[in-house]
Amino acid sequence: MFRPIELAIGLRYTRAKRRNHFISFISLASMLGIAIGVTALITVISVMNGFEGELRQRILGMVAHATISGAGQPMADWAIAIDAAKRDPRVIGAAPYVEREAMLQGGRTQGALLRGIDPTQEPEVSELDAKMVKGEFGALQPGAFNIVLGSELALWLGVDVGDQVTVFVPEFRSTPVGVMPQMKRFTVVGLFTAGMQEYDRQLAIIHIGDGQRLLRMGEGVTGVRLKLRDMFDGWKVARDLSDHLGSFYRIRDWSADHANFFRAIRMEKTVMFIILSLIIGVAAFNLVSSLVMLVTDKQADIAILRTLGMSPRSIMAVFVVQGSLIGIVGVILGLIGGLSLTINLQWVVKAIESLMGTELMPADVYYITGVPTELRQWDVVQITLVALCMSMLATVYPAWRAARTEPAAALRYE
Numbered sequence: 001m002f003r004p005i006e007l008a009i010g011l012r013y014t015r016a017k018r019r020n021h022f023i024s025f026i027s028l029a030s031m032l033g034i035a036i037g038v039t040a041l042i043t044v045i046s047v048m049n050g051f052e053g054e055l056r057q058r059i060l061g062m063v064a065h066a067t068i069s070g071a072g073q074p075m076a077d078w079a080i081a082i083d084a085a086k087r088d089p090r091v092i093g094a095a096p097y098v099e100r101e102a103m104l105q106g107g108r109t110q111g112a113l114l115r116g117i118d119p120t121q122e123p124e125v126s127e128l129d130a131k132m133v134k135g136e137f138g139a140l141q142p143g144a145f146n147i148v149l150g151s152e153l154a155l156w157l158g159v160d161v162g163d164q165v166t167v168f169v170p171e172f173r174s175t176p177v178g179v180m181p182q183m184k185r186f187t188v189v190g191l192f193t194a195g196m197q198e199y200d201r202q203l204a205i206i207h208i209g210d211g212q213r214l215l216r217m218g219e220g221v222t223g224v225r226l227k228l229r230d231m232f233d234g235w236k237v238a239r240d241l242s243d244h245l246g247s248f249y250r251i252r253d254w255s256a257d258h259a260n261f262f263r264a265i266r267m268e269k270t271v272m273f274i275i276l277s278l279i280i281g282v283a284a285f286n287l288v289s290s291l292v293m294l295v296t297d298k299q300a301d302i303a304i305l306r307t308l309g310m311s312p313r314s315i316m317a318v319f320v321v322q323g324s325l326i327g328i329v330g331v332i333l334g335l336i337g338g339l340s341l342t343i344n345l346q347w348v349v350k351a352i353e354s355l356m357g358t359e360l361m362p363a364d365v366y367y368i369t370g371v372p373t374e375l376r377q378w379d380v381v382q383i384t385l386v387a388l389c390m391s392m393l394a395t396v397y398p399a400w401r402a403a404r405t406e407p408a409a410a411l412r413y414e
Contacts, residue, residue, distance in 0.1 A: 184210075
């Protein structure tokens with residue numbers, strides 16, 4: 001089978017034994033450096049993807065994909081909005097809610113977000129019922145004035161299931177002794193743990209009917225929460241629905257409510273990608289060193305090839321082939337190592353914990369136990385392209401230096 005002469009000579013130089021074993025050692029070190037860099041980059045980015053996905057899942061288990069709420073006043077036509085939403089094929093579920101900041105008083109006092117929900121419709125838009133750790137979610141009945149608290153909020157208030165808390169809301173009423181804040185005593189009937197401090201420490205759940213009475217909203221609600229088939233369509237679906245209703249509404253989606261959080265995660269991933277790419281860069285510099293020494297070692301061979309009629313461009317191609325092959329093998333080894341380590345990372349972490357006799361991520365400190373991973377095809381492609389580009393660039397200077405070799409000068413002392 002015909003092969004170009006440059007490719008044939010480059011492959012032969014790669015397979016041939018070196019007279020200078022130090023050059024072989026540096027070439028091997030360059031290959032392993034590229035492999036280690038690619039392995040580390042794939043593993044770390046996959047772990048960051050896993051943490052991002054885990055946190056997104058926990059957040060979306062407590063918040064809706066999108067919300068439509070009244071603009072400065074209760075939403076009176078919420079039933080029509082829910083019917084219209086359920087007719088949209090992009091919507092999985094819809095449920096009304098009332099919401100207001102409040103002050104809760106038990107053994108201690110703590111501010112919280114008071115949310116009124118319909119227990120029969122809430123499972124359509126959140127996983128609150130599945131996150132109950134004590135008590136019954138179904139105990140939220142209209143007129144019973146029961147309340148479900150986040151586990152950390154209950155701990156801070158010093159209350160448990162069966163205890164009572166007093167809820168103060170910024171709704172004032174006139175009394176014979178003056179203007180007084182609206183207040184009501186609720187009975188704690190359950191505790192939930194979402195795995196996010198934002199909710200476990202700051203969220204209290206009551207029945208929507210009790211919320212309407214406490215906040216004096218009549219039959220109105222704060223808004224409607226939506227769960228979608230594709231959560232990234234949140235803004236578009238909410239906007240279409242508000243346009244269909246033909247009035248002024250405030251619309252939000254999950255990404256707007258947590259924009260800074262996910263922006264910070266993306267920034268961390270970008271910075272980590274750049275930092276870990278430096279490992280591949282160091283290996284590429286080693287590749288430059290090994291190829292420069294190889295060019296010096298092969299001066300006589302280069303001179304003979306030039307004498308036989310090979311052009312400087314062909315000489316350059318020979319060393320580009322050799323350096324590129326080292327880089328390609330390193331990238332392939334890194335891909336195999338990175339994919340294998342990522343897939344088996346949970347087992348590796350457990351083995352390290354068993355060997356060290358300690359727990360790396362104790363449940364009483366971290367909300368996430370274990371190391372979640374998520375391999376994304378585009379991330380692997382990006383890492384591969386970056387590593388290959390660095391390897392190719394590392395061959396340019398040594399190959400250019402080889403192409404400038406003068407045959408007469410190189411053979412003078414041979």
